[in-house]
Amino acid sequence: KAGVTQTPRYLIKTRGQQVTLSCSPISGHRSVSWYQQTPGQGLQFLFEYFSETQRNKGNFPGRFSGRQFSNSRSEMNVSTLELGDSALYLCASSASTPRSEKLFFGSGTQLSVL
Amino acid sequence: KNQVEQSPQSLIILEGKNCTLQCNYTVSPFSNLRWYKQDTGRGPVSLTIMTFSENTKSNRRYTATLDADTKQSSLHITASQLSDSASYICVVSARQAGTALIFGKGTTLSVSS
Numbered sequence: 675k676a677g678v679t680q681t682p683r684y685l686i687k688t689r690g691q692q693v694t695l696s697c698s699p700i701s702g703h704r705s706v707s708w709y710q711q712t713p714g715q716g717l718q719f720l721f722e723y724f725s726e727t728q729r730n731k732g733n734f735p736g737r738f739s740g741r742q743f744s745n746s747r748s749e750m751n752v753s754t755l756e757l758g759d760s761a762l763y764l765c766a767s768s769a770s771t772p773r774s775e776k777l778f779f780g781s782g783t784q785l786s787v788l
Numbered sequence: 789k790n791q792v793e794q795s796p797q798s799l800i801i802l803e804g805k806n807c808t809l810q811c812n813y814t815v816s817p818f819s820n821l822r823w824y825k826q827d828t829g830r831g832p833v834s835l836t837i838m839t840f841s842e843n844t845k846s847n848r849r850y851t852a853t854l855d856a857d858t859k860q861s862s863l864h865i866t867a868s869q870l871s872d873s874a875s876y877i878c879v880v881s882a883r884q885a886g887t888a889l890i891f892g893k894g895t896t897l898s899v900s901s
Contacts, residue, residue, distance in 0.1 A: 678831070716893035717832075717877065764831050772881075772889055777822075779831030 676701065678767050680780035688788050692753040695783045699746050699767030705729075706748040707772050708740060711762040711782070720763075722772060723748055729771075752785075760787045790815045792880050792892035800898045805868055809895045811861040811878030819883035823852050823863050826875045826894070835863070835876075868899045 679698040687693050699706050707722040707730075719732040723742035740750040746767075752759055764782045768775035792813045801807050813821070820839045824832035836845040836852040838861070845852050849872075851864045865872055878892040 680831075717879075717891040719889055719891075766831070776834050776837060777832075779824075779833070781829070781831050784829075 678765060678778050678780035680763075680765055680783050682783060683781065684784050684786075686786045686788065687755050689755055689757060691755050692751065693755060693785060695750045695752075695763055695765075695785075697748045697750070697765035697767075697780060699748070699765075700778055703767035703769055703778070704746055705768045705770055705772060705775070706742055706746065707766050707768075707777070708748070708750050709764045709766065710734070711764055712760075717764070720750070724770075755787045757787050760785060790880075790882060790890045792878055792890050794876075794878050794892035794895050796895060797893075798896040798898070800900060801868055803868060803870055803899050803901050807865050807868060807897065809863045809865075809876050809878075809897070811863070811892055813859050813861070813878075813880045813890070813892075815859075815880040815882050815890050817883045818856065818859075819881040821852075821854055821861050822879045822881070823850070823861075824877045824879060825850075826877060828874070832877055865897075868897075870899050870901060873897060873899045 681696045705724045708720040709717050711717045722730045726742045737753045742748045762782045766777040766779045795810045822837045823835040826832040838854045849866045854861045875894040875896050877894040880890045
């Protein structure tokens, strides 16, 4: 069974640009959640999608958005990039809710904002 | 405020030795506690998930314990190997509306030969 796939693996952008990250969950998983990981803050929850609906959202500005498609694949978008957005962005999939189910993480997208 | 604190921040041990990582939390109402291993440049991988009623859970050389009364958990690694070098993250799930996963900042373990 294929794991969670995130693309691209690395991204370099400049301030003010926007970026779209992609996540393909494990087959059969309907929940996809996104996380930002930085050395100083550790892992922080961004948002979660289930059956194409955003179910929960973390404490991030509106520049961070996402969506989920009917095949459960998800995309995350960050507009007007800032230097502080440089981080490893991880997505995770689970059968139902991340709160009770085991999470399977992808390898992440390393975003560098210059 | 829901928080998860891990100690030590980093640890260096010799190959073959045992070690114990600590996790203290102030999450309420508690649902479950998880330990993840994250290799450099990779996503976290689940080691154990424990609910309120579980005191101990093992996964190969990893043994996690949970004391729900004192709100403490530990991860014991037996006979460490070089491949155990990684960051170990404690995550506590709150039984409430919303995703409510609270992450610790992790303990970085380095195993040397």
